[in-house]
Every structure is written in structure tokens, then in C-alpha cells.
Amino acid sequence: MNSTTIPVVPLAFAPFDVTSPIATELEEVERILARSLRNSHPRVAEVVDHVRHYRGKRLRPVLLLLAAKACGRVTPSHLTLAAVVEMIHTATLVHDDVLDGAKVRRRVATVNALWGTKTSVLLGDYLFTHAFHLASTVDLRACREIGSATDRVCEGELCQVLNAGNLDLTEEEYFHIIDGKTAELTACCTRLGAIYAGADLETIEAMTRFGRYVGQAFQIADDLLDLIGQETLAGKSLGTDLEQGKLTLPLIHLLASPVAEQAREVIRSAGRNCRVELQSYLVEAGSLQYARDRALELANLAKAELAILPSSSSRTMLEVMTDRAVQRDS
Amino acid sequence: MNSTTIPVVPLAFAPFDVTSPIATELEEVERILARSLRNSHPRVAEVVDHVRHYRGKRLRPVLLLLAAKACGRVTPSHLTLAAVVEMIHTATLVHDDVLDGAKVRRRVATVNALWGTKTSVLLGDYLFTHAFHLASTVDLRACREIGSATDRVCEGELCQVLNAGNLDLTEEEYFHIIDGKTAELTACCTRLGAIYAGADLETIEAMTRFGRYVGQAFQIADDLLDLIGQETLAGKSLGTDLEQGKLTLPLIHLLASPVAEQAREVIRSAGRNCRVELQSYLVEAGSLQYARDRALELANLAKAELAILPSSSSRTMLEVMTDRAVQRDS
Incomplete structure (x- = not known):
């Protein structure tokens, strides 16, 4: 086993199908998505x-529905809101592909590869507005929760792009970015799950x-994947963070280590082999281990919050999802 | 006076300041905009x-507030919603600049010229989400009205881009496009003005x-400006519709006229002088006059709807705005 294939934790939970407690509900979410996005033109x-x-x-949607079930029950509002958060996520993916000039996503051509940048920008907008409109079929609280969360998502993404190439990014700024671009939406999902299951305030906050x-842990694991993952397993281009000058947690740690100067040179060159050249420095400085430890720590904090819920298969699946979030190879 | 400088109708109403009945309210809208877009980063x-x-x-915002005042009175909800519609409009402008690769807007460098495409795409998203979040501070109806209108705006824009280069675009399809990309939001403004002034259903519909x-008339006048306006007066690049293969009303008329074949050749060439070369054909086929007549007809239909309102300075200003919408030179 070499440094590029170390899984963050053993794949102990791989056989579980986390969607088993909510399979029927997920099918209904798919129907809502299809219906809401239908267009006569x-x-x-x-x-x-x-x-x-x-x-x-x-x-x-899986996080939202499992949270709902673990807190009580899945209601029609949950189903609609699961479609809303998926639509928002898809909108950000479509715009991400424009930003990255990506030609392939999930092994099919991207919208920008097929129809160009203009169509992609407008399609992302179309998905955003349809998500908000769909949220307004639930109630005012849903609109506020979704509005507030997406504000933070966009702020985090803007913050990241505006810090591209900033090799002095601090860990605090990094956490501000990932908290916005990733963790805000996953937090919104589990929060909506709890709210519309009628949970009390303490449970909603937990x-x-x-x-x-979970979102923060997931993002750190994603950052590690981008640095040391295998492209064949991940099914997408890796090393893109480095190419785009995005500092992630292992890199921030590396740039504060005794080998910072050498690493800085490699990153500044931003050459095609940058990812490979950095490997030994990342291992030497303990930066990979540091990031893994932070991800595991966050996963443990996440699981501790679930103690507020009664035992259920849905709660177990939320634990499984948390573990999987930090053991990603794709 | 040559064909490039004919105003659509005489500038009879130019001295009026249409914002005079709502000057204080507009200042408050500016404050809401500034406050809502504030960011600590x-x-x-x-x-x-x-x-x-x-x-x-x-x-x-002016349409929304004048409609409110003409229907009764301006409420705090109107002020917030005026900021919402302006934010949505600005979001579409920021994304339009990405689509068009525009370097200058209102004589200052565009966001994409200064910070690049990525920042512009994300800033547009940021403005969209903040607009929806702000709408959710009003009530559920506001969220639904804004959601439904922006769905149609994006659909109209998508439809236009997907029809770029389609020289067989029909007048019906053209109206579907402008009804979405322009008229839906102006309709939403005057509708919200009426709703939150407590108007009855008949008045809201009118x-x-x-x-x-007004939106449709405005867009046709804008299309004419792009074809035959003067860049120095307009303060922006003209002829961009032709460059981007967007068929507008005068062109659709021209392509159904006896000189259609010659015109089609000129448009297909899409050369730098396309706009100039088309002028004589547009005059010969009566296409400019046709589009002007349609714009005037729509302006008259608009003004006829105002008969439902009692006389007031705000109603007069809505009439003035309608006339100005079709006599644009900038």
C-alpha cells in the first residue's frame, strides 16, 4: 500500500445500504424533481x-430524509425539501463545471461541453430559481431556511474563488470557506429533517x-482525495485544487511545516506533476495525517450529536454515512 | 434625419421626473439594498x-413603487420587494456580462473584466440567493410570486440562447422569449405593487x-435600438443581437418579406458591417415601422389598463414611463 491509496479509515461499513429506511421516499423525491423541472419548450x-x-x-436528500425519520417521521414537506436541496446542489454543480471548464461529469459530457457556457450559466440559474419556487410550496420557514443557507453557500464559493492563489490562507479562513460551500447545505438538510419532523429546539440544534x-468532514476527505486519490477510482480529474491555486487543509498544514519553503516552490510552479511532487513533502510533514485526524475528529463530533436521538435504523444509517464521509475513495 | 436616428415617438414627455412621487421611498430601497448585500469578508x-x-x-423598483402608490399606498413590504426585484435584475445583468464577454457596463469595467468569469458566475448566484432570502422576510406570497416570475425569466433566457442562430424563429416564439426574459419581471413588479397596496383582484390582474x-414594448424598443441606434447615445455596444444570432422582431419581419433571401445572406455572413448592410433592407421591407407599430400598440394597451385606477400623479408617471419605454435612445 503506497501513500496514494491509503483509505482514511477501514471500509468497515461498506455493505450497508444507507437508503434502505427511506427507499420509497427517495423514489417520490425523484418524481417531484422530474415534475418540477418539466418544461413545455x-x-x-x-x-x-x-x-x-x-x-x-x-x-x-438522503441526509434530510434519514434525519427526518430518525427524529420522528417523513412528511410531504420533507419530500419537497429533499428535492429542493438536490436542485440547489445540482445548480452549483452546473456552475462549477463552467468555472472549471469541466468536459465530463459522472462519465457523461457536461452541459457546457454539449451546449456551451451560456446555456450552462442559464441552466444553473434556472435550477436555482426552480428550487426557490419549489420551497415556496412548503411554507415561509422553508423559504427562510433555504434562503439563508444558499446565501452562505454562495458566499463560501465566492470566498474560495477570491482566495485562489493565496498561499497565505489560514486554517480559520479555510474552515470559513468549507463551512459555507459544503457544510452549510448539509447542515440545512439535517436541520430541515428535524424541523419538519416536529423535533424540539434542542434536537433541531443538535x-x-x-x-x-458531516459536511466539514466530507469536504476534508474530498480535499485529501483530490491530493492523493486515484483517478480511476474517483472517476474524475484529481489535482484540480492545486491547478486552481486552492489551498486545502493538508496544504495549509504543509505550508506551516519545516518543509514549507520547498513545498511553496512546488505549488507556485503549479506544473502538471505538482500533485506527485508534493506527495513526499505531505508525508514528511505529517500533513495528510493531520487532515485525516481533523476529518475523523469532526466525524466523531457529528456522531456524538446523534446521541440525542432514540435508537433506530435511520440513526444507525446516519452514523454509517458519517463514517463513509471520511473514508471516501470516490 | 436618417434611418439610424429616427426616435420611435417624439420625446414629448422628456422633462418629467417619473420618480418624483416616490423619491423618499426609492432612497429607502437603496438603503435596503446596501444592508442586504453587506458582507463581513x-x-x-x-x-x-x-x-x-x-x-x-x-x-x-420605480414601476413597483409607482404601481403601489397609484393603487393606494407604499408599504414596508413594497420597499423590500423593490430591493428584491432590483437584486434579481442585477443578477441577470452580471450573468449577461459573462454570456456576452462584456468588458464595460455603464462606463465602468464589468465584474468579469476585473475579477474573471468565475467570480462573475458566483456573484450572480450570490445576488439571486440574497434576493430570495430577502423576499422571505416579507411573506409566503412574496416568495411564490418572485419564485414563479424568476422561473419564467430564466426559461425565457434559456430559450433565447438555445435559439441563437435559428433564422426560422417565429414571431410567436419571439414573443414567448421576450415575455419571459423581460416582461415577466416588469409584470411581477406592477403586480406586487398592486397586491401589497391591498388592491382587488381585478386591479391586480389589470x-x-x-x-x-410595458415590458414587451420596452424590449421591442430595445431590439430596435440594437439595430438602428447610435452607440454614442446608447452608451453601450450595439448590433450585439445580430452578432449573437438573436432574431428580433424587425428581423423576423424582414425574413418573411420579399427581400428575405438577400437579408438572410447578410445575416448569415454575420460580418462586422452586418448592421449597416441591413439598414436599407429593413427600411425597404417596412420592418422597422412594423416593429415600431407593435411597440406603440403594446404601449397603448398598457396605458388602457391604467384606466382602472383613479387619477393620481403616480398613475400619470406610469403613463409617462410607458411612453418613454418606446421612445428610447439609450
Whole structure:
């Protein structure tokens, strides 16, 4: 086993299907998504339909629905809101592909590769507005929660782009960025799950923290994947953070280590082999281990929050998801 | 007077300041905008602040507030919603500049010229989400009205981009596009003005139609400006519709005229002088006059809807705005 293939923790929970307690509900979410995005104009419909290929793990709807079930029960509002958060996530993916000039996502051509940048920017906008409109079929609180969370998501993304190439980014600033761009939406999911299950305030706050920790842990694992993962397993280009001058947690740690100067030179060169050249420095400085430890620590904090809930298969699946968030190889 | 300088109708109403009945309210809208877009992160704040330079005629807030006053009175909800519609409009401008690769807007450098495409895409998203979040401080109906209108705005824009280069675009399809990308938001403004002034259903519907007609007339005048306006007066690049293969009303008329074949050749060439070369054909086929007549017809339909309101200075200013919408030279 070499440094590029170390999983963060053993894949102990791999056989579990985390969606088993909410399989029927997830199917209904798919129907709501399809219905909400339907368009009578054939050219528009074709482009909108294409994003169905982006369908991934449905991480956010699964978090929302499991949180709902673990807190009590899944209501029609949960189903609608699960579609809303997935639509928002898809909107950010479509715009991310524009930002990165990505040609392939989930092994199919991206919207920008097929229809160009203009269509991609507008499709992302279309998905954002449809998400908000769909939220308004629930109630005012849903609109406020979704509005507030997406504000922070966009702020985090803007913050990241405006710090591209900033090799002096601090760990605090890094956490501000990932808390916005990733953890805010996962926190919103588990929070909405709790709210619309009728949970008390204490449970709502605990579930919000749970979702936030999971999102942060997930993002650190994603950052590690980008640095040391295998492209064949990940099914996407890796090393893009480095190419785009995005400092992630292992790199921030590295740039405060005794080998900082050498590492800084390698990163500044930003050459094609940058990722490979950095490996030995990252190991030497203990930066990979540092980031893994932080991810595991956050995963543990997340799981501790679940103690507020009664035992249930849904709660167990939330624990499984938390563990998987930090043991990603794809 | 040559064909490039004919105003659509005489500038009879130019001396009026249409904002006079709502000057104080507009100042408050500016304060709400500034407060809602405030960001504690200096890099983000700098970019967000830059869009203040895009400040134009505030057409949409003015329509909303005049409609409110003409229907009864301006309430705090109106002020917030006027900021919401302006934010949505600004979001579409920021994304339009990405789509068009525009370097200058209102004589200042665009966000994409200063910070690049990524920042512009994310800033547009940031403005969209903040607009929705701000709408959710009003009530659920506001969220639904704004959600529904922005869905149609994005659909219209997508439809337009997906029809770029389609020389067989019909007049019906053209109206579907402008009804979405322009008239839906102006209709939303005057509708919200009426709703939150406590108007009855009949008045709300009449004011919605008023805003829609004004938006359509405004867009046709804008299309004419792009074809035959003077760049020095307009303060922006003209002929961009032709460059981007967007068929507008005069062109659709031209392509159904006896000189269609010659015109089609000129448009297909899409050369730098395309705009100039088309002038004589547009005059010969009566296409400019046709589009002007349609714009005037829509302006008259708009003004007829105002008959439902009692006389007031605000109603007069809505009439003035309608006339100005079709006599644009900038």
C-alpha cells in the first residue's frame, strides 16, 4: 500500500445500504424533481433533462430524509425539501463545471461541453430559481431556511474563488470557506429533517451541528482525495485544487511545516506533476495525517450529536454515512 | 434625419421626473439594498460593492413603487420587494456580462473584466440567493410570486440562447422569449405593487397586464435600438443581437418579406458591417415601422389598463414611463 491509496479509515461499513429506511421516499423525491423541472419548450426540456445524468449519491436528500425519520417521521414537506436541496446542489454543480471548464461529469459530457457556457450559466440559474419556487410550496420557514443557507453557500464559493492563489490562507479562513460551500447545505438538510419532523429546539440544534460536522468532514476527505486519490477510482480529474491555486487543509498544514519553503516552490510552479511532487513533502510533514485526524475528529463530533436521538435504523444509517464521509475513495 | 436616428415617438414627455412621487421611498430601497448585500469578508464585500456602479434607471423598483402608490399606498413590504426585484435584475445583468464577454457596463469595467468569469458566475448566484432570502422576510406570497416570475425569466433566457442562430424563429416564439426574459419581471413588479397596496383582484390582474405590456414594448424598443441606434447615445455596444444570432422582431419581419433571401445572406455572413448592410433592407421591407407599430400598440394597451385606477400623479408617471419605454435612445 503506497501513500496514494491509503483509505482514511477501514471500509468497515461498506455493505450497508444507507437508503434502505427511506427507499420509497427517495423514489417520490425523484418524481417531484422530474415534475418540477418539466418544461413545455422542447429545446429547454432537452437541456434540463440532461442533468439527470448528474445523478449521484443523492447525499443531501438522503441526509434530510434519514434525519427526518430518525427524529420522528417523513412528511410531504420533507419530500419537497429533499428535492429542493438536490436542485440547489445540482445548480452549483452546473456552475462549477463552467468555472472549471469541466468536459465530463459522472462519465457523461457536461452541459457546457454539449451546449456551451451560456446555456450552462442559464441552466444553473434556472435550477436555482426552480428550487426557490419549489420551497415556496412548503411554507415561509422553508423559504427562510433555504434562503439563508444558499446565501452562505454562495458566499463560501465566492470566498474560495477570491482566495485562489493565496498561499497565505489560514486554517480559520479555510474552515470559513468549507463551512459555507459544503457544510452549510448539509447542515440545512439535517436541520430541515428535524424541523419538519416536529423535533424540539434542542434536537433541531443538535441535528444542525451534526449536518455541519458531516459536511466539514466530507469536504476534508474530498480535499485529501483530490491530493492523493486515484483517478480511476474517483472517476474524475484529481489535482484540480492545486491547478486552481486552492489551498486545502493538508496544504495549509504543509505550508506551516519545516518543509514549507520547498513545498511553496512546488505549488507556485503549479506544473502538471505538482500533485506527485508534493506527495513526499505531505508525508514528511505529517500533513495528510493531520487532515485525516481533523476529518475523523469532526466525524466523531457529528456522531456524538446523534446521541440525542432514540435508537433506530435511520440513526444507525446516519452514523454509517458519517463514517463513509471520511473514508471516501470516490 | 436618417434611418439610424429616427426616435420611435417624439420625446414629448422628456422633462418629467417619473420618480418624483416616490423619491423618499426609492432612497429607502437603496438603503435596503446596501444592508442586504453587506458582507463581513473584505474580498467578498469589494466584489459585491462593485455592482453599485451598475446602478441604472432603477426601472423595476420605480414601476413597483409607482404601481403601489397609484393603487393606494407604499408599504414596508413594497420597499423590500423593490430591493428584491432590483437584486434579481442585477443578477441577470452580471450573468449577461459573462454570456456576452462584456468588458464595460455603464462606463465602468464589468465584474468579469476585473475579477474573471468565475467570480462573475458566483456573484450572480450570490445576488439571486440574497434576493430570495430577502423576499422571505416579507411573506409566503412574496416568495411564490418572485419564485414563479424568476422561473419564467430564466426559461425565457434559456430559450433565447438555445435559439441563437435559428433564422426560422417565429414571431410567436419571439414573443414567448421576450415575455419571459423581460416582461415577466416588469409584470411581477406592477403586480406586487398592486397586491401589497391591498388592491382587488381585478386591479391586480389589470396591473399585471400593464407591466407585461410595458415590458414587451420596452424590449421591442430595445431590439430596435440594437439595430438602428447610435452607440454614442446608447452608451453601450450595439448590433450585439445580430452578432449573437438573436432574431428580433424587425428581423423576423424582414425574413418573411420579399427581400428575405438577400437579408438572410447578410445575416448569415454575420460580418462586422452586418448592421449597416441591413439598414436599407429593413427600411425597404417596412420592418422597422412594423416593429415600431407593435411597440406603440403594446404601449397603448398598457396605458388602457391604467384606466382602472383613479387619477393620481403616480398613475400619470406610469403613463409617462410607458411612453418613454418606446421612445428610447439609450
